[in-house]
Amino acid sequence: xxPEKTTITVHPAFAVGPVDPRVFGGFLEHLxxxxxxxxxxxxxxxxxxxxxxxxxxxxxxxxxxTAMRWPGGNFASGYHWRDGxxxxxxxxxxxxxxxxxxxxxxxxxxxxxxLAERMGWTPMVAVNLGTGAPExxxxxxxxxxxxxxxxxxxxxxxxxxxxxxxxxxxxxxxxMDGTWQLGHVPAGQYAQRARQASMQMKLVDPTIETVxxxxxxxxxxxxxxxxxxxxxxxxxxxxxxxxxxxxxxxxGDLEDYLTMGLALDRQIEELDAVCRAVQASTxxxxxxxxAFDEWNVWYRxxxxxxxxARAPHLLEETYDxxxxxxxxxxxxxxxxHADVVRIANLAQVANVLAPxxxxxxxxxxxxIYHPFRMMADRRDGISLRTSVTGPMVRSRTxxxxxxxxxxxxxxxxxxxxxxxxxxxxxxxxxxxxxPAHRLEPGQGELLTASSPEATxxxxxxxxxVPVPFEVSxxxxxxxxxxxxxxxxxxxxxxx
Numbered sequence: 146x147x148p149e150k151t152t153i154t155v156h157p158a159f160a161v162g163p164v165d166p167r168v169f170g171g172f173l174e175h176l177x178x179x180x181x182x183x184x185x186x187x188x189x190x191x192x193x194x195x196x197x198x199x200x201x202x203x204x205x206x207x208x209x210x211t212a213m214r215w216p217g218g219n220f221a222s223g224y225h226w227r228d229g230x231x232x233x234x235x236x237x238x239x240x241x242x243x244x245x246x247x248x249x250x251x252x253x254x255x256x257x258x259x260l261a262e263r264m265g266w267t268p269m270v271a272v273n274l275g276t277g278a279p280e281x282x283x284x285x286x287x288x289x290x291x292x293x294x295x296x297x298x299x300x301x302x303x304x305x306x307x308x309x310x311x312x313x314x315x316x317x318x319x320x321m322d323g324t325w326q327l328g329h330v331p332a333g334q335y336a337q338r339a340r341q342a343s344m345q346m347k348l349v350d351p352t353i354e355t356v357x358x359x360x361x362x363x364x365x366x367x368x369x370x371x372x373x374x375x376x377x378x379x380x381x382x383x384x385x386x387x388x389x390x391x392x393x394x395x396x397g398d399l400e401d402y403l404t405m406g407l408a409l410d411r412q413i414e415e416l417d418a419v420c421r422a423v424q425a426s427t428x429x430x431x432x433x434x435x436a437f438d439e440w441n442v443w444y445r446x447x448x449x450x451x452x453x454a455r456a457p458h459l460l461e462e463t464y465d466x467x468x469x470x471x472x473x474x475x476x477x478x479x480x481x482h483a484d485v486v487r488i489a490n491l492a493q494v495a496n497v498l499a500p501x502x503x504x505x506x507x508x509x510x511x512x513i514y515h516p517f518r519m520m521a522d523r524r525d526g527i528s529l530r531t532s533v534t535g536p537m538v539r540s541r542t543x544x545x546x547x548x549x550x551x552x553x554x555x556x557x558x559x560x561x562x563x564x565x566x567x568x569x570x571x572x573x574x575x576x577x578x579x580p581a582h583r584l585e586p587g588q589g590e591l592l593t594a595s596s597p598e599a600t601x602x603x604x605x606x607x608x609x610v611p612v613p614f615e616v617s618x619x620x621x622x623x624x625x626x627x628x629x630x631x632x633x634x635x636x637x638x639x640x
Contacts, residue, residue, distance in 0.1 A: 163483060172214040177460055212267045258310045268313075277328075285297075347382070440475050470567075476552075519611060589614045
């Protein structure tokens with residue numbers, strides 16, 4: 146019996162909006178071995194002249210990451226930026242309370258911003274609004290962005306950087322809705338603090354954009370209400386609202402886990418609805434957009450106590466094929482919501498919940514590395530609305546769900562199509578239709594593996610890697626078949 150076909154229809158006239166390159170961003174927190182032993186390890190044989198791991202940076206370059214969020218995360222709510230400037234030998238080693246670790250402050254403002262400059266990253270700096278004050282945040286903007294001639298800009302020059310870095314993105318704290326956060330306060334109190342911080346920071350540099358803390362967990366009692374109250378008070382001073390999501394297969398239900406894309410769509414649409422409602426009720430002309438500035442799979446390793454060690458092994462998750470397919474669904478959802486999601490940051494980039502892992506002077510790419518790279522290579526253009534019709538799969542928590550998840554981006558004479566087969570045991574024949582537009586044969590990559598549990602390991606580095614995939618075309622249609630548990634990224638010429 147021939148399997149039922151899925152039809153994906155796209156048309157250039159039905160555009161969602163430009164895909165913001167900042168959606169393909171990363172997150173580098175002072176947590177575990179993310180910084181020390183991850184991107185920065187002067188003692189390594191792989192270290193460059195700046196003390197950074199050249200092998201790690203080469204792999205990160207291939208991901209083409211854009212907005213890089215730093216220094217946290219929970220770390221940010223206890224971080225005082227002045228500890229990380231000046232000669233390294235004079236910087237204090239401090240007790241870092243969020244992860245109960247020793248922070249040597251060897252990697253500070255200069256080290257991060259110079260690295261971002263070398264890597265072509267857009268720096269996205271999170272200020273301390275937990276134990277810090279708005280004035281401290283504004284001083285940091287002056288240190289980073291102001292021309293010489295005032296106190297903190299002159300100190301930057303004295304520390305070796307005459308020209309400002311012009312950091313464009315600033316996060317107003319981190320997860321301040323969470324009771325676990327240092328300096329947590331109710332929504333109204335945080336909103337006043339964030340409003341004051343953003344106002345003072347923009348007085349120093351009116352060109353910056355700021356991100357206010359929205360809900361960090363969808364199952365929190367304050368989900369939605371926190372966001373509304375914060376926006377009502379601070380919305381006229383900010384540009385983005387953050388949302389976070391970590392997911393996993395805690396129930397051991399693979400079929401349900403592989404429908405996670407629908408939950409992500411819902412979260413984005415719910416919080417965008419809050420932004421729109423507050424804009425309407427306050428009569429403000431400016432719409433606050435979304436920064437999905439922490440996202441990933443996380444459900445196996447919950448070791449979060451560093452026992453006051455330097456660079457302890459914390460949150461070092463091992464990822465399999467199923468996790469890679471869920472990470473692909475995050476990115477597909479961001480592309481489908483290109484009109485509202487303008488920033489997104491994979492948490493994180495090295496060792497901690499990361500696509501890249503180090504062991505001594507060795508390096509390994511995990512399964513989740515590949516869907517990010519496959520889509521980052523094809524991200525430029527306009528997101529198109531996709532109509533997906535065809536067979537469905539059953540989900541325990543989400544009911545009937547399309548077998549195939551998809552998104553499309555129209556670039557300069559190119560159509561990028563992304564399609565994912567959620568089923569562990571059913572192939573998915575697909576017909577792509579582009580009415581009134583001729584397709585040229587497609588060149589792409591297919592990510593799959595021998596089982597959903599397949600992982601890249603030190604003794605088997607390529608268990609989960611993409612392979613070349615060609616797609617034939619006929620006028621305005623293309624046909625291909627997705628194997629079970631697979632993700633395809635393919636580029637078509639389009640006339």
